[in-house]
Amino acid sequence: MNRVMILLRKINQFVRLIHARLIIRASNLFDKEYYLANNPDVALSKIDPLNHYIQFGGTEGSDPGPYFSSAWYLTSYEDVKNSGINPLVHYLRFGKKEKRGIKPAEGLDQLALIRSSGLFDEEFYLANNPDVAQAQIDPLVHYFYYDGFEGRDPNANFSIKDYLIINEESRNSGLNPLVHYLIYEKNKKRVLRSYILLRMLNFLRKKSGYDLGEVYDNITSFADFFMRLLYARLYQKESFSLPKQIKKQYTRVPLYFNLRRIIRKARLGKIPIRIVFVAQDTGTWKIMESLYEACKSDTLFKTFVVNTTFEWLNGPEESSEYFKKKNIDFLDAVHGSVQLDLLNPDIIVVASPYDELRPWQFRTANLLRYARIVYIPYGISHADIGQKYPKREFGNDPQKNAWRIFDRSLKTKNAFIKFARIPSRCFVALGTPLIDQYYSSSVSDVLPYKVQSASSKKFKIIYTPHHTIESWSTFLRYGKQIRQLVEENEDIFLFFRPHPGLVGKLEASNLMSSEEFRSFFSGNRCFLYEGDNYQGLFHWADLLISDASSFLGEFAPTKKPIIFLNREDVCGTLDDTIREEIYGSCYVANSEEQITNFVQQLMKGDDPLAGLREHYQEQINVGMFTGGAGKRIAEYIHDQLG
Incomplete structure (x- = not known):
């Protein structure tokens, strides 16, 4: 039985070797003379150089020829290195389909390669790039190091932009696109495919005359070009019904x-x-x-x-x-x-x-x-x-x-x-994702040091009235009482953060001018904050007082107490998407007396809802106490469309 298994293993190894030889020979990336010149020990051993590269040299980092760096491929793709597969075999079988990049061996004179190819037209290049002519730099050197990557063309018949569209591995290789073409495309059967696609892209660009939005974003593939063309036909027709x-x-x-x-x-x-x-x-x-x-x-x-x-x-x-x-x-x-x-x-x-x-x-x-x-x-x-x-x-x-x-x-x-x-x-x-803001903010983002110092030893309250003065908002009903509560108690510091639309509603209704509004909550132990980076305040505050604002949920990650100012006289009650959570986790106040009593109670550290608050609040929002909603949504979209 063991002899049979050994025989089968040897047959499998032989089949793999033959398959590897065939695909490497077809690629033209193995140069026998180059390999022997750079590996004299193989020449002395009289082992077949291609077999040696497949079985030993590739995984050791030896290059099969001037146009493929085994060491770079293994270093760039750790999964290939860990698999033990020959790097060139992996690229030809899997990496090319996966659009993995490759690089030539060290020491290849890429400038000489372009110069000898005859594909760089110096007169055309200078005529279309006057900035290079004015700089009095060798145009080939400038093209090689800079302009090839910027999408400037080396001659009238070779479009760098279109070549990058049809050859994604060229974008990933880090090579000058013309060098990539000369090394990996020109002497292979794929040159016909590249030529046809380049001519097709050029024809469609000129024939359609459509703007494909490349000023905003580069085209990434032929499929992307085709889809942009469909969209352009939809929107850019000169006349239509x-x-x-x-x-x-x-x-x-x-x-x-x-x-x-x-x-x-x-x-x-x-x-x-x-x-x-x-x-x-x-x-x-x-x-x-x-x-x-x-x-x-x-x-x-x-x-x-x-x-x-x-x-x-x-x-x-x-x-x-x-x-x-x-x-x-x-x-x-x-x-x-x-x-x-x-x-x-x-x-x-x-x-x-x-x-x-x-x-x-x-x-x-x-x-x-x-x-x-x-x-x-x-x-x-x-x-x-x-x-x-x-x-x-x-x-x-x-x-x-x-x-x-x-x-x-x-x-x-x-x-x-x-x-x-x-x-x-x-x-x-x-x-x-709004909850994520709490986990990425800090009090230093919001408050000047002077305000932090003045409020550091106080009981800090945030009051956030809504803008709907005709219904939810409690500003007209409880605003003065809350301000008076602060004046009467030197241990309280109030941060007033109204809804951005509140002052406009008050002015439109002739109830209060903008100046009166801002002076209402200014003065001793009170800070008016009208910015949008309010999550930093949450880290600093000890208590939130709010009515219908979304702060009822946004403040929850702090696990600190909340007083909910209810107005059943105007609005009835909250809907069942949040009613149980708010009534279960907040101190519900329906009068001035209840507001005062709750504040005094909490200032003493008496917080009977502390044990239940987290249970109810985590039901308001998925990931309430961990954040990460933005990442979860991105992953969902990626899975659905990617």
């Missing part, structure tokens, strides 16, 4: 969306998942920021941030200064224009449900003409069950037309289905 064109866009955009997904799944070509984040102001941006960061770190995604406005009552707001401060690249639709069709998006992410507060270009009906919509709730979604149809929370156009809604828990899924008739497949409960 508007009704027919809209109909085409509403039918073909979903078709192209699924076609790109099939191409990725079947690995027929590299097409990035292009995601456009519509940022209206800093507040809406922070809802999406952790998702953006997760997508940015994934090579399958190509992200675009479009800066537009949030049309508040007190004037439009936008995020350009924040983006500049954080070094986030963005397309500015506030001070310029952005052509969404040229971005070729798969998905457009919005975080505000209110279309009327967006410029027309970024309203749902228009966005659907270009891509599928992903909606991320701008806060901790909840509604008033006294309303017959809480459309403002669970039935807006972005929600009803979303490809996916990523929300905090399965409880809100039931509300979307009940109130807006949104299909259950469109809802995914992975937590809200």
Whole structure:
């Protein structure tokens, strides 16, 4: 039995050796003279050099010829090194299909290779690159070290940009594209394929005359070029019937969306998942920021941030200064224009449900003409069950037309289905990325040192009244009493962080001017904070007092006490997506006396809800006490479309 097994093993090894010899010979990457010259011990041993390379030399880092570095391939791909497979055999069998890069052996004179090829036309190059002519640099040297990677062409018949589209391994190799062509394409059968594709791309570019959006993003493959061409035909026709064109866009955009997904799944070509984040102001941006960061770190995604406005009552707001401060690249639709069709998006992410507060270009009906919509709730979604149809929370156009809604828990899924008739497949409960902001913020991001010092030994309260003065907001009812409570107790320091729309509502209703509003909570042991980086305050505060604001959920990761200011006289009660959690984890106050009593009780350290609070609060949001919602959403999109 053992002899049979040994014989079978030897036969298997022999078959593998023959197969390896065949594919290496067909590749033209093994040079017998080169191998013997660089491995004199093999020449002395009189072993067949190709057999030696396959069985020993490749895994030891010896190069089979001048155009393949075994050592580089093994160093770059640890899985190959650990597998024990010959590096060139692995590349020819698997690596080429997987678009893995390769490099030539050390010592190859690549400049001489280009010069002897006859493919570098110095006159053409200088005529089309006057900056090189003015610099008085050897044009070939300049092309080799710089311009080849920038996409400048070496002659009239060779397009570097198109070559990189059809040869992904060239992009991964780090070689000058013309060098890659001369080493790995010119003397192989694939040269015919490369030539045909290059001519086809050149013909289609000239014939169509379409703008393929390369000013925003480079084309990554022939499949990507083909899909961009389809989109360009849809949007860039010189004359068309508007009704027919809209109909085409509403039918073909979903078709192209699924076609790109099939191409990725079947690995027929590299097409990035292009995601456009519509940022209206800093507040809406922070809802999406952790998702953006997760997508940015994934090579399958190509992200675009479009800066537009949030049309508040007190004037439009936008995020350009924040983006500049954080070094986030963005397309500015506030001070310029952005052509969404040229971005070729798969998905457009919005975080505000209110279309009327967006410029027309970024309203749902228009966005659907270009891509599928992903909606991320701008806060901790909840509604008033006294309303017959809480459309403002669970039935807006972005929600009803979303490809996916990523929300905090399965409880809100039931509300979307009940109130807006949104299909259950469109809802995914992975937590809200807004919670991630708490885990990436600190008090130093928000408060000047002077305020930190003044409040450090005090009992710190955050008061966050909502803007709906006609219903939820408790500002007009309890604002003065809370301010008086601070004045009467020197051990309290108040951080007043109103909803951004509150002052506009008060002014529009002639109840309070902007100056009166800001002076109301200024003075001794009180700090008015109107910024959007409020999560840093959560680390510093001891207590939150709030009404209908989403802070009821956002403050939960701190595990600190919350006083919920209830107004059953106007609104009834909270809906069942959050009612049990709020009433179970918060101190519910219905009067001034109850507010005072709860504050005094908590200042003494008497917190009877401490044991139950975490149990109820972790049900509000998936990953409430760990964060990571942005990463989970990015992984979901990757799995669905990648």
